[in-house]
Amino acid sequence: MKALIRGFWVVAYREFLRLFHQPARLVSSFATPLLFFGLFGAGFNRLVGQMAPGVDFVTFMYPGILAMTVIMPAVFAGMSVVWDREFGFLREVLVAPLSRTGIVLGKIGGGAAIATVEGLMLLVLAPAVGVHVRLLHFLVLVPLLLLLSGSLAAFGVLIGTRLKTQEAFQTVMALLIFPLIFLSGIFFPVAAVPTWLGIMAKANPVTYGVDAIRHVLLGAAASETTGRFAIGLTVLGHAIGPLEEAGMLIVLGALLVAGAARAFAHGD
DSSP states (O other): OHHHHHHHHHHHHHHHHHHHTOHHHHHHHHHHHHHHHHHHHHHHHHHHOEEETTEEHHHHHHHHHHHHHHHHHHHTTHHHHHHHHHTTHHHHHHHSSSOHHHHHHHHHHHHHHHHHHHHHHGGGGGGGGTOOOOHHHHHHHHHHHHHHHHHHHHHHHHHHTTOOSHHHHHHHHHHHHHHHHHTTTSSSOGGGSOHHHHHHHHTOHHHHHHHHHHHHHHGGGGGOOSSSSOOSOEETTEEOOHHHHHHHHHHHHHHHHHHHHHHHHTOO
């Protein structure tokens, strides 16, 4: 247990140090979500109008953009595994007196913590889009973002343990991350799409993280169904609440962490 905790702390701390020594990485992690927010918000807000009473398109999209800010750095936590392998640092870590499970948990925990901090920083934009974040919202958002980012960081590390080069990792992630983003309900209400697209969206685990964040930030409006589009997620006729969605993220995260730890333990 001592070796596990030491491995977790050393690797997670190193992930934060790498972030602070790469300011361009920090800036770029915000650039893509804000670019989508600006383009989609400016282009579709007047066209789409009210999603539900008191919720326009920009307000509806904001929780999704916050989730998107978390998704990008969390998934790319696996890049550090590939980078360390390419430059020989991973071999040095593996021969150190550290638990392999602690090492992979440190990678996941460091990536999840960084992604969560970056997501919380986006809350400064909330008043500008009509979203009022109270202390209770903040206290609920932190564990939700940690669950979402932890699951995705574990997914990234799982992929990273199977790939040998940064180019291969970037190619695979580019293929996977855009379906995860565009099928998660960030830019459209899942209840308003064709049946086949709704099935694909509901099969996407990120959808439940986005919907849980939307429930928290939009409050009562998130369950309002009298507007043009229903805001919220319904599975088999049952309206899913944030607690159920958090439970799904816990189960998914546990499975992905276990898979990443197993793959890492049997890797090189």
